[in-house]
Amino acid sequence: MTERIGVYVCHCGSNIAGVVDVAEVARWAAENLRDRGVVIARDYKFMCSSAGQQLVTDDIKEYDLNRIVVAACSPHLHERTFRTATARGGLNPYLCELVSIREQDSWVHTNKAAATAKAKALLAGGVERVRRNEPMEPIKVDINPATLVVGGGIAGISATLEIADAGFKVYLVEKDPSIGGHMAQFDKTFPTLDCAACILTPRMVAAGTHPNVELLTWSEVEKVEGYVGNFTVTVRKKARYVNEDLCNGCGVCQEKCPWKVPDDVFEVGMGRRKAIYTPFDQAVPRIPVIDRPNCAYFKNGTCKACEKFCDANAIDFTQEDQILTLQVGNIIIATGYDLFDARRIPQYGYGRLPNVFTSLEFERLCSAAGPTNGNIVLRDGKTAPKTIGIVHCVGSRDKNYNAYCSAICCMQSLKFAHLVMERTGAEVTNFYIDIRTPGKGYEEFYERVLEEGGHFVRGKVADITDAARLPGEEGKLIVQVEDTLTGKQRRIPLDMVVLSAGLQPRQNAKDAAKLFGISCSFDGWAIEKHPKLDPVATMTEGVFVAGCVSGPKDIPASVAQGAAAAARVLGMIQQKQMNLEPIKATVHAEHCSGCRICNTMCPYNAISFIEAEGVSSVNAAMCQGCGTCVAACPAGAISGSGFSDEQVLAQIEGLLRLGADGEPLRRTAYPATHHEAIEEAVRA
Amino acid sequence: MSPAAKPKVAAPAAKSAAKSAAKPKLAIFGAASCGGCDIAIVNIHEHILEVAAAFDIVLWPTILDGKYSDVEAMADGEITITLVSGSMRTDETVHLAKLLRRKSKFVVAFGSCASEGCIPGLANLSSSKEILDTAFSTSSTDNPDGIRPVWEYQAPEGVLHLPEFEPMLRTLDQVVDVDYTIPGCPPESKQIWAALQAVVAALNGTGPLPPKGSVLGAGESTVCDECARKRDVKKISRFVRIQQVAAFDPEICLLEQGLPCNGPATRSGCGALCPAVAAPCIGCYGAAEGVVDYGARLMSAYASVVEAQKPEEIDGILDGIVDPAGQFYRFSLASSLLRGSKAAWNDGEKQ
Amino acid sequence: MSAQAPVAPASTEGATPAASPAEGGLFEPVIIGFTCNWCSYRAADLAGTARTKYPPNIRLIRLMCSGRLDPTFILKAFSEGADAVLVSGCHPGECHYIEQNYKALRRFQLLQRTIQALGIEPERLQLVWASAAEGVRLAGEIARVTEEVRALGPLNWPAARLVDVDGVDLDAAWEATGGDAAGPPEKAGGANPDHAHGNHAAVVEAVK
């Protein structure tokens, strides 16, 4: 087929035309690219306008065009627009190429001659490339309506319920014995101060009892295979030693168990639990777990108290880990965050100075269900503090630890201040860098705390010590800080200090990202497909993120993301099928020697080696189209649609048609074509 | 060009034209070659007689007699098919290649030299001056006056001419249009015979004429396809040199054992002879179907499976390839995208 | 609206009005840049949106990933007359496709060794990591590379320019393709068309 190419050069008002001589570019294309198949070249004010698009659609019919090149803005903005216009004209949309002469030319260069010359070169590149474009059809895959949600915190629960309520199956996997996540450990939630348990528990229960939800607590995802719409997930269900079908959650086993163990998880080391336990009273499911390392029976073969007292005969010491295989169409990752370990800042004395607490410890202190039944007391468990300091940004906004802002600590600290003043007569001092209250009712809450008489010292705390130097410091914690408002160094003696520790990615975040085939930042936060426009999708089709896994968020944001992710998943379930970009690698078996160089190229395991035929092959649906295997194949047996060797090599020739001065770079335009010409000559 | 090159003699031409007009005419011509290609043809053994029967061999200077002058006097396209082995090294070779192109219906680039430049193409790493200087100043050369061959020399009795040494070695298709290619250094005799049979069949109308540009007498894939060694996924944590290992595992892919084997990138057709005798493929069958630059493909493949992510670790492994230019362009430098070193090009332009 | 008439009498290329960028007679290199769709190409877009200025000598090609980068592309660019090639991709550890940029890094390091063995200065092939957010940085790197290459002078690889004289009769070829195909090429110089030396010289004159 001989190419008949239409070229359209956009003025973009003056955005392009102000620097690039668009008319000259179009004229040049019409005259000098005729031998390359250009039959018409136009320049137009706004190609993206409906009139501009119409130009393309009409010319396709009028001039019998079979290729389109639009020189305008970045393809990331309008590629789809012009592909659609091309399709309206009756051509395959992939026979349209965009050339960026705005972002990559008029907006970044000032010399008009040079910019015009560059525009011509870029256009020539586009023309050469489009000559080699192939019609392509998007790849359709079926969507399995079942969904996997990983992480039973508030974000995961929200997502789960949205999907389940819409009538579709959800597997909710949680590594702890109960769902609920961090929120379950909180006392009150800012700024409304409703009790965390009161608002969370109903949703936990709803999730736990929902007919469409299969709860897999005390479980972890071990393997993810497949691709959007068709994932196969391997889950390890750890042994509880309690038969879930028999157990009625009466709790007698926990009563009777004679072995108390410090609770490092839920009570962050401040409380104790039994060797058989549910993390907290409202746990969902209410089925306890035997803490094998601390269970007397497992340690020395005696006891079995729980078994004796269990009327349901649910105790099963022989239980083993189960490996489950789930088939799902989409995955939502809501694995949350870890709290910054305050021990990493030795000068704050956490772990050394008993009355330095972390925010999570303080949450438990405040909680009526907590170790002190809600009494705010010192580590001794009885003395009520008269003065309390709250240090903001611990481990956040600090190049030595985490450079980012943890988003929630300001409001959390204000909440603490309020609770202290509400429940004790103690005096509260906040040590802050900036107070950040971006959120509905947040600033008002700040005002309220101010009115309540909370003190605020603006400055980064340098040191917390119990070494008294001045009178009145004896037996106290002294907070050393520079008050940046007064410019004075201050030593403030306090009874108790709360460190508002920041949020950071789960320590295994990077492995998790690999497991699910998504990418994460240096810190370890999951990277969204687009931070603004597509915040819950990832670069991997069918894998979504919700809550703090992609960065610090407060509860409302996490809930919203859970719902958003659910909405995205439901959308795909509704379509039943989805289109994948046809940018894929294909192995041409007749050329493949089975050298297996490509086998290790694919991070999505889309390449497999077929022993029987001794060739490798690419699973199109799993292929993400990066083209690494195409470039790696020593036999040139793998082709990459959309970015084929032919397209790129041709584009290079086009780009190098002109020198920087706009003059031909070589005596003759296209060696390749030249050879074609000679072959014709010889055949003739 | 020496005057002797173009004697105007009609007689022999007329004769050769008359001679068996029925049979298709075959010419076999060696440019700058080692003669291995001709030996490979002779090594089709008794079949050579069938070739002699099928064709009227009008030129095969290395084996039978024949006259340049006859060729000159022939009509354009009178020779049905010409096999050219050897590369373009002097202005005279280029001239004869063009003559034969004119006189032939089909021209075949026969063997590695003609199709990709072969080992002698490595000359394109140096300037022609460097090459002459080296050859005529070796440690055993007695040349106090620094004498160099000159293309025109005034001997006491008269003028002597030498063909000019071109600044760069070129492949046949860089000089004339080529219809078919038969790769290999040299092509395997059984492959030659197969290709000749195909051509004969086509000429008798009993078989299809291969499309122009086809590669004959070779496979569509690469050497690994024919290699009996077991292959696994590739992970190279170190490159070894053949003399460093007393014996390689006879079962396992040599590249997996760290020996830089060119098999993955080299066109199949030889039967993987070298890996079969525990020697690495050196790439004499050239690039696989449709590959633009052999060396680039092999570089990409090797680098892709190097087991390291830190630049210094990567360099540590790559140090195992002591001669990148030779490793990746041993046979194909003259036909590669760059075709030679900057030094060679600059020298070429100066002249 | 102004719609350009499709057909017009053939005229010579590069009839660009106004001054050439080579003001002050500086050597203006042509640089080909390979960018990753997810990071460096977006960085270039960002540089545009932010109106960050950089020299016009670079011409970018978009690939889906630096892992797609085939050394063939780079050698092709050199052979077609590029003075330098800039390769860019996501920062190590941030590859959109998880780890493909490491493959690009390894190919780059090996190709560096090979082109140096062929006498090409290492500065003519450079690798720059740039995230989607680093528009300004990318612009700065482009400026730096442009200056370094300007200082090196033209690479001016003759291979591309010699293709047509390599054994084909230009006139015949052009007649065969209806003459004005891609604009009439200059005739290969040298008294004796078979005389490669003559040709080389002629080519250089024609280009310089």
Add this chain to the structure above:
Amino acid sequence: MERITIDPVTRLEGHGKIEIFLDPDGEVANAYFQIPELRGFERFCVGRPVEEMPTLTNRICGVCPEAHHMAAAKAADAVYHVDPPRPAKLLRELLYSAFYVTDHTTHFYALGGPDFIVGPDAPAAERNILGVIGKVGMEVGGQVIQARKNGHNVIEMIGGRKIHPATAVPGGMTKGITEEQRAEIEKIGRWSIEFAQFSLKIFDQIVLGNDAYKEMVLSDGYTHRTYYMGMLDEKNKVNFYDGRVGITSPDGTRVGTYAPAEYRDWIAEHVEPWTYLKFPYLKKIGWKGFVDGADSGVYCATPLSRLNNADGMATPLAQAAYERMYETLAPKPESGGKRIIHHRLATHWARLVELLYAAERMVELATDPEITSPNVRTVPTEKPTEGVGCVEAPRGTLTHHYWTDERGVLTSVNLIVGTTNNYAPIAMSVKKAAETVIHKGVVNQGLLNRVEMAFRLYDPCFGCATHSLPGEMPLQVAIRNSDGEVIEILSQNC
């Protein structure tokens, strides 16, 4: 002055080119034998890893790649100061002997032999292998083809490929051979012995049985008294693969022997501006131009030279053939004490004696108990530096000399290639033949043939020098008057 250009039709291919100048009386004033091509291996091998030289230098010559393969491997051994295990050396020499059988067979029947078998005055069109078959019968043709097949099969068994073998590496070989292969090779060896004897018989009948031929062989036109070079084993018998190189003077004195590494004490190369090939000569005697005799450094390295230089052959049947040859052509020792044959055409006979030796040697090696040992490699432990490797190529002593850096990458290369040794003698023989037959400017068909024979007996392998096939130089004589106009063209198949 009138000029005759004896010019291979394939002159453009880089074959030799002969220019004969006649003086005004039409007598030969001078003859120039030009080699019009160069490939530059000595330059572009620099920078390559030394272990690649056996395969790289194969490509110097597709006719005798085995010679370069072996010389390169031996030089690489020397560079690494490593001594390959005995089985490896046996394998190399076995491959090499099989190659000799093939190569000498090819030359005698297809290239040089036809001059005699079909007859020097037969039309050139018949003086080729087909003509030979016509003369002595189809089954001989079959045997010749069989001999070549056999040889190449042995080469492939040991070397991996029929042409351009691949298995010789620094420190030995990449692999050994199986018992099945050994048995096959022994069988081929025994067959080859019979074939060689049969070939000698043919030579007897056709050449020695014909007084005209004998006379031609002994005629002064084909006689030169130069120095002779060849490789000797420890008993001073002819050896192809290893040993010291001996030099014998025209008067039959062995003036000395040298270890390959000392080659530069004995050999230097002279340069002329009208040819791309250099002229090696004996350094101790010096370059005196294209003249023979004891005062001229010109020497000859051919089958005949090897026999002249040696005390005989190392195998019984070959020794007998050697005796017979010398009884026939040089019954008396020269003043220096050795029997020397200066008649160049006897080279064909010498070649057949070597053919027989090579065949016998094949069997010796194939029946050595160690030949199938898997111990074929010694891994080098020393730092690579410099090394010389030397073998007897069928067309003369072949020397490779490498220098490397500490990584074993070549920093310098020097090659003195088989045929090159004989460049000066060939030029002299051509001139002499011309002088004998050209008088008063009269040139005829016979001239061409005589000159071609003088040239062809050396079996000159311009694959080594300039890469055309040995001896294959169809000739064309352009006779021009002093204005350079062609007044007549003679060529072999007119």
